[in-house]
Amino acid sequence: MNIAIIHTATAGMAIIALLMGATSCNQSTAPTTKEVVVAIDKTPSEESPVQLTADELIDYLDLNEQDGATITITTLTSVSTTITKKTTLESGKGSLLENPRKRNRARSAFSSAVDTYLGEAYSSPPATEGSSLYIPIIRSLKTLSGSEANEKVFIVQSDLLEHSYIYSFYEDTRKKLFEKNPEALQQQFEQAMPCPDLSGIKVVFMHLAPDMERDTWWQASSKFFADYFSAKGAEVVIVSNL
Secondary structure: OHHHHHHHHHHHHHHHHHHHHHHHHHHHOOOOEEEEEEEEEOOOOOOOOOOOOHHHHHHHHOOOOOOEEEEEEEEEEOOEEEEEEEEEEOOOOOOOOOOHHHHHHHHHHHHHHHHHHHHHHHHOOOOOOOEOOHHHHHHHHHHHHOOOOOEEEEEEEOOOOOEOOOOEOOOHHHHHHHHHOHHHHHHHHHHHOOOOOOOOEEEEEEOOOOOHHHHHHHHHHHHHHHHHHHHOOOEEEEEOOO
């Protein structure tokens, strides 16, 4: 009788140890949380952007099964962001504590919402005038910089050709300042609206240029903003697509 009790107790302790080990293993790969903003340029342009899909975006973000994420889709129009839609996928609880089917349904619903909001942004009417991209970008970055997420990503799909009271890439006289003294131009932007500390933020510039001439300027303008935001602490990536 005593032996049976000992065996039962031993078996119970073994089960508890097994569960604790599995829980510990599960915690060692704790899910990350990601805060993502996708800004789509709707200022006047001759070119419609290549439309992102939720699958492309989620793959690029490398969202693991248990990761949580908040994705905001916004449009850049003149000095504001017109459409702003947000959807959130809560972090998973791990395979031991959460039904895998329930987790898959949550991820599927999240992906569908992202696809819907991307479609709404791309189909929204373009701005009728003005091309101030800098101010709405900085406003979005200020909001993102205050996030407590483990990873923060800002993706902007734009030709990056500022055309406002701050500066215009379309005016020959102003192009000289851009070419000869980019530091002075950074100061002009800084005076219009200071750029926050971007430490811990990944900024992704996505290519959008309708012809070779503007492509040349896009390469120059993306490099300018890459240098500017890098100096503010951001990790900057320039890509043709995701």
